[in-house]
Amino acid sequence: MPDVHNWQIGRSMKYPLQERHPRWQSAFVFNLNRCIGCQTCSMACKSTWTFGKGQELSWWNNVETKPHGGYPQHWDSRLLTMLDKLNPGGQVWRVGRQDSNRSPYGTFSGMTIFEAAKPGPAGPQVAVGYLPADEQWRRPNVHEDTANSSFSHATGEFGGRAELPEHRVWFFYLARLCNHCTYPACLASCPRNAIYKRPEDGIVLIDQSRCRGYRKCVQGCPYKKAMYRPTTTTSEKCIGCFPRIGGADGAPNATGAALEARCMTACVGKIRLQGLVQIDPDGNWADDPDNPLQFLVRERQVALPLYPQFGTEPNGFYIPPRWVPRNYLVQMFGPGVDHAIEQYSCPDRELLAVLQLFRTARHIIARFEIRKGPKVAEREVTLPSGHTRTQEIYNDTVVGYDRNGRQVATTTIEEPTFERPASLHVNSI
Numbered sequence: 001m002p003d004v005h006n007w008q009i010g011r012s013m014k015y016p017l018q019e020r021h022p023r024w025q026s027a028f029v030f031n032l033n034r035c036i037g038c039q040t041c042s043m044a045c046k047s048t049w050t051f052g053k054g055q056e057l058s059w060w061n062n063v064e065t066k067p068h069g070g071y072p073q074h075w076d077s078r079l080l081t082m083l084d085k086l087n088p089g090g091q092v093w094r095v096g097r098q099d100s101n102r103s104p105y106g107t108f109s110g111m112t113i114f115e116a117a118k119p120g121p122a123g124p125q126v127a128v129g130y131l132p133a134d135e136q137w138r139r140p141n142v143h144e145d146t147a148n149s150s151f152s153h154a155t156g157e158f159g160g161r162a163e164l165p166e167h168r169v170w171f172f173y174l175a176r177l178c179n180h181c182t183y184p185a186c187l188a189s190c191p192r193n194a195i196y197k198r199p200e201d202g203i204v205l206i207d208q209s210r211c212r213g214y215r216k217c218v219q220g221c222p223y224k225k226a227m228y229r230p231t232t233t234t235s236e237k238c239i240g241c242f243p244r245i246g247g248a249d250g251a252p253n254a255t256g257a258a259l260e261a262r263c264m265t266a267c268v269g270k271i272r273l274q275g276l277v278q279i280d281p282d283g284n285w286a287d288d289p290d291n292p293l294q295f296l297v298r299e300r301q302v303a304l305p306l307y308p309q310f311g312t313e314p315n316g317f318y319i320p321p322r323w324v325p326r327n328y329l330v331q332m333f334g335p336g337v338d339h340a341i342e343q344y345s346c347p348d349r350e351l352l353a354v355l356q357l358f359r360t361a362r363h364i365i366a367r368f369e370i371r372k373g374p375k376v377a378e379r380e381v382t383l384p385s386g387h388t389r390t391q392e393i394y395n396d397t398v399v400g401y402d403r404n405g406r407q408v409a410t411t412t413i414e415e416p417t418f419e420r421p422a423s424l425h426v427n428s429i
């Protein structure tokens, strides 16, 4: 197998195909501190793309309650257990030496799904994986709102108070879709070469005319985001709303600038920010500090990849929820969790401004600009590490531009208020 560089695990790794990169990559940041589990995103995708016969159980976007929920059920714990059996106790990170470009979170010294794959009864495996049973797809929101609580030796009881930095009783909503991975396991697993990654935006698609429904992609995708459709006997997956990314919204006044996907624009909790990042021929993110995704993911490292240790280099990134036990989060997002939560707990002036851009525009924001405003507040913040910091808050204005340089978002740190005069209260009760 060729060697490729995976910056998320901080080292080169084995991948069945030669390294090749798109010019741009569609990516997203989800702020898990804000998701309310309303499923509007899931319904936006379903009512657009998967409302046909045979797609009843296909939720390309789903939101599951962690730690107990999962669609399909137990998708992540089952794969983690399989990897641990193949590489007992080896799934660890070395965080000593970090290079902000090549290994920002340190180096993963365990085996990825590609490296741990072994020949099985059906021939050589490309990636460690499994085919979920039909009943595991049937309850997409199983264990909704089910909290986890642990036994307290101090009180002799289960449960406990919900106080930062870690709640003793906790759950959180994890919104998921295909990560349009840099090294997709679905693509590498397909014996028909039916799956491809678009050079213009890195979106991973299944060519329906080539697919024969062998379900190797369903087996190989560690996130279980390729799904089988019995009525067509082919596999399907999230198409990244590629017509929208290409700028087609069907409206007569469309400008041709990239639009966010359906599940992104519908988000009620304003947890989502989608973007396109420019990729070097050798796979690095090009230096583009005013791109909001580049700022959040690479420069500030406040948003982290989901299960980077699987090795596919997913392009979905998450701001981890502040109240969740750190060992659980580190397993899910890698060793950058403490750094990310520390920053999010007390964002500085620039970070606070960029965090306001979530769901301010239908268009993908290619560049942001901060216009300075007056200081409006100052407060002492106790960080999860126990340190205290003084946060100064300025009423800055943050402006977003699309890829054509058109201004598409303007917002301020302080939400403007308007007091209606009594004469306008005609319809009030």
Ligand code: SF4
Residues within 6 Å of the ligand: 177, 178, 179, 180, 181, 184, 185, 186, 187, 204, 220, 221, 222, 223, 224, 225, 226, 237, 312
């Ligand atoms: S998340 Fe799964 S389906 Fe999507 S690109 Fe990655 S491996 Fe393929």
Ligand code: SF4
Residues within 6 Å of the ligand: 044, 045, 046, 049, 060, 061, 177, 178, 238, 239, 240, 241, 261, 262, 263, 264
């Ligand atoms: S990007 Fe589009 S196709 Fe993919 S989950 Fe979101 S709405 Fe569905």
Ligand code: SF4
Residues within 6 Å of the ligand: 034, 035, 036, 037, 038, 039, 040, 041, 042, 063, 173, 175, 266, 267, 268, 269, 270, 271
């Ligand atoms: S629409 Fe947004 S807030 Fe609602 S469940 Fe989806 S990601 Fe969470």
